[in-house]
Amino acid sequence: xxxxxxxxxxxxxxxxxxxxxxxxxxxxxxxxxxxxxxxxxxxxxxxxxxxxxxxxxxxxxxxxxxxxxxxxxxxxxxxxxxxxxxxxxxxxxxxxxxxxxxxxxxxxxxxxxxx
Amino acid sequence: xxxxxxxxxxxxxxxxxxxxxxxxxxxxxxxxxxxxxxxxxxxxxxxxxxxxxxxxxxxxxxxxxxxxxxxxxxxxxxxxxxxxxxxxxxxxxxxxxxxxxxxxxxxxxxxx
Numbered sequence: 001x002x003x004x005x006x007x008x009x010x011x012x013x014x015x016x017x018x019x020x021x022x023x024x025x026x027x028x029x030x031x032x033x034x035x036x037x038x039x040x041x042x043x044x045x046x047x048x049x050x051x052x053x054x055x056x057x058x059x060x061x062x063x064x065x066x067x068x069x070x071x072x073x074x075x076x077x078x079x080x081x082x083x084x085x086x087x088x089x090x091x092x093x094x095x096x097x098x099x100x101x102x103x104x105x106x107x108x109x110x111x112x113x114x115x
Numbered sequence: 116x117x118x119x120x121x122x123x124x125x126x127x128x129x130x131x132x133x134x135x136x137x138x139x140x141x142x143x144x145x146x147x148x149x150x151x152x153x154x155x156x157x158x159x160x161x162x163x164x165x166x167x168x169x170x171x172x173x174x175x176x177x178x179x180x181x182x183x184x185x186x187x188x189x190x191x192x193x194x195x196x197x198x199x200x201x202x203x204x205x206x207x208x209x210x211x212x213x214x215x216x217x218x219x220x221x222x223x224x225x226x227x
């Protein structure tokens with residue numbers, strides 16, 4: 001158990017809908033990262049927050065957005081969902097933002113299925 | 116452009132045998148390299164982390180090596196077990212850069 005929690009575990013929805021994925025980082029970690037992993041694909045970095053502020057952006061679609069709240073939990077919002085958005089979405093957390101201090105601990109993931 | 120390449124893409128070996136996975140990177144300036152194990156449908160779990168001054172690091176039956184001059188790393192698994200079946204991901208970090216560069220992984224299958 002990494003100490004990172006994600007809810008829900010599974011999510012099934014229809015095209016065009018909007019969903020929110022939630023992540024709680026390990027106690028003491030200030031950075032939260034979101035990743036997308038499609039079937040048989042590698043991890044694709046979406047976005048990073050550090051202590052409430054957006055820190056780095058990866059291949060995140062405009063239909064997706066995220067935020068980190070004062071209690072450090074984070075939410076990833078996916079809207080106007082398409083079939084291709086079906087994937088595993090992982091959250092990771094780390095103490096800091098670079099070097100050894102950004103060793104990332106991953107949550108169990110949310111499996112999103114868009115029908 | 117920072118890149119991490121892993122080989123082979125997939126590997127099947129018999130239980131009890133050893134194997135070695137490769138990682139080549141072009142990330143610069145190099146800070147550290149991690150190997151993660153990812154079971155199907157689960158989040159990746161860190162196996163080892165090495166800085167540029169470290170050549171070898173072990174975690175049980177897993178031994179990672181690093182050659183910072185040739186920008187290569189390997190992960191050696193000894194006496195493989197069925198539970199070693201997973202994807203192994205090499206991740207490299209650059210100094211002063213928060214973004215990690217992920218390899219696409221090696222899918223290892225252990226057969227009885």
